[in-house]
Amino acid sequence: MTSVKVPAVAVEGLTYTYPDGTEALSQVDLVIEEGESVAVIGPNGAGKSTLLLHLNGILRGGGGRVLIFGVPIEERTLRETRRRVGVVFQDPDDQLFLTTVFQDVAFGPANMGLGETETATRVHEALEAVDMSAFGDRAAHHLSFGQKKRVATATVLSMRPDVLVLDEPSSNLDPRSRRKLVEILRDLPVTKVIVTHDLVYAYETCGRAVILDAGRVVADGPASDILTDGALLELHGLELPFRPHLPAPTRPTAG
């Protein structure tokens, strides 16, 4: 009897309402296996960010639960959760708050209690992975936006997470930086959850796509299916990614 592999992320019946009454998530079920790359897409206000914040326990206390490799997220498992699930937020300035790049990337490992040498190793490793090795002593505000984004990714990578969650990784990036980020992320063997508006990016990097709308999962399947289904996308406030050789949207052509 083959043992069932524990999914990396299991969201069960997740419901969450904000203090001012806005219902953000409603009975969300989602299972992500180890090694998958999943794109979470949807219109604004769909609850994507709310879902994201649940994946490492920032938000808790609503209905349902989230399990990371079988371990439910709760107060006492937070530390471990945050080690295994690394979240890269949208605005790099929120994540680069120390004085030098090195310090920022070292923040995660240091919090994990790793010694000085181990931390330094990880920092170099992470910076190398995002191709920013030479920038250890720079101050964050001396970096370009694309560079900041990469360093921000490194700050999470240095913790060697098993699941990498990214919030709009390609937003505001010029094509070259975007390209670079795509390459960097593609090479990482971790489980990836990418919340994005950039459907082309999603198509390029993810094998699976989940559409969230009004707090519910409304579609879940292979990216190649979902991201080419014009009608489905439009129904949920999205648009086909611009790909000239895709079949025309399934709309009745006039006359």
Add this chain to the structure above:
Amino acid sequence: MHLPDGFLDTTTVIVTGAGALAALTYAVRRTSRELGERTVPLLGVTAAFVFAAQMLNFPIAAGTSGHFLGAAFAAVVMGPWAAVVVLAVVVAVQAVGMADGGISALGANTLNMAVVAVFVGYGAHRALRAILPPTIPWYLAGVAVASWLSVVAASGAVAVELAVSGTVPLRFALPAMTSVHMVIGIGEALITTTVLATVLASRPDLVYSPPRAVGGTTRRRAAEAPPKTWGFLAAALAVALALSVFVSPFASQAPDGLERVAEDQGFAGDAEEGGWSFSPIPDYQFPGLEDPTLATAAAGLVGTLVMFAVLLGLGQAFSGRRKGEAVTEGIAAPSLHPLGGHEHIDHRHSGHTHRGHSHSPHVPEEADPDHHHDHAHGHGRRDGAVDRQEDDS
């Protein structure tokens, strides 16, 4: 208002230094206890804000300019102890990084701007909030007065320190500093009030000491209380006037040792000239009034009256703008900014007072473990919410 090196004598330097250190240590400890992990990011960012805001200069009469201090504002929004820390950091960075304020004077400057200003502002604010009607316009009026007072008090402290050091006698320093800063204080009051009003309109949950009316019970409309209004207004006006009138005479009635000597030696005749204000441009005396003391008092009086007129106008303007709708409705929907104030989960927030907040009565453990319709009480803000999640297994 930053004192450079050299203006204070050694004793004063030591005393103010010790005082500032003590106050700061306590404030840091207190704030860490209340805010827990949020201390560093929140205070750091607020310090950056205060620092940036202080760069804004606004011109006042004839060539001088004043700038925003932010002590009262920080106190109302973050509580007095956090405000002390924030202002102290700003003052320190200004001294060390920009030479704005001497190092030996750091103790005094910290005391003045981070302790005196904060506590006078906060104290006045709380007192006024308690005695004035609970509606928002009155709250703002109280804030305006409090922030004005904070600036004036800080300048008074500077004068005292100068006098004690023997640099400038009190009879000159006090009226000079306070009269100038009474005018600067108007700018401070205006800015503080405007900013606070905006914050209240969109994120009242951020404010440590909010208006009592935000408690969510029936909001009294401003029109409802005309008879009481004028009574309170008169009382507040009287208090401010008394302060401005009595500050200056007080100074001259207590000549310090040096002046005593001067008078005995017959230098008293020079006192007329000495009525110049401390600033380069002595525009704060009334033409036609010989006695410098009276002139200063008159200036203060007129300034206060002007300020009150402005305040009333402001109060009306702001209440009119909101047209009676509940302030809490102004909270932006979280979808626009999902992290707007809703992730208060992970801290020990025990010290945070929610006076008058409508959406935070702490609901004791709900019998219903299955809360899909969690509303305002279901927020994960308190630790109680986290416990509930464990029920679900």
Add this chain to the structure above:
Amino acid sequence: MTLVGATTPPTELWAFALYFAILMFLVGLSRLPLRFLLTRAAAVLPFVAVVAVFLPFFHRGGGREFDLVLGVTVTEAGLVLLWNVLVKATLGILSMMLLALTTSFPELVAGLDGLRMPRVFTLIGSFMYRYSFVLLDEQRRMRRAMEARNHRGRWLWDVRIVGHVISSLFMRSYQRGERVYVAMLSRGYDGTMPAASPPGIHAPEAVFLALIIGSLTAIRIGVAL
């Protein structure tokens, strides 16, 4: 240096001469162009000077009188006071500027840490430094947006505009503070910052430092005798 200077009685001119000599020595060491330092200081000094100039007029008691124009008199003690204030302020300002201009912020923070300043304090300071730039950027963007809508220059007079700009800055700051907090949590922050090892002081630096401090103290003590 500032502290020692501030506590020296003003009459001992020779002491001040020595202080300045040391200061110049340090400046020379730092390879900071003297002119640069002076121009930066010149931005701050006038304020001090202007204020200081009026001091003698207020000071009473002691010494000879000098009659200036218009029957305004000034005492010797007053002049001494003026000198006192000016020289100490200048010394202080120049020293601080030297420090500020030669030390990068991380080094400043590390230095303060080494001096055992409470961690919380220096941390808040470094956050403040870091986010000042971000804020300044945001402020610049707002100004540009305002100017694009034809609201130039005179905005400082319009209190409502100032209020709105400031409140907008505040809200953004606060919200950023919360987002930074979330980011910190996500990387395992639990309220205690990981201890950074303070930069060791190497032997030559220590000796140098000792020399400077030693000579300053010696001068001060010499004055007291």
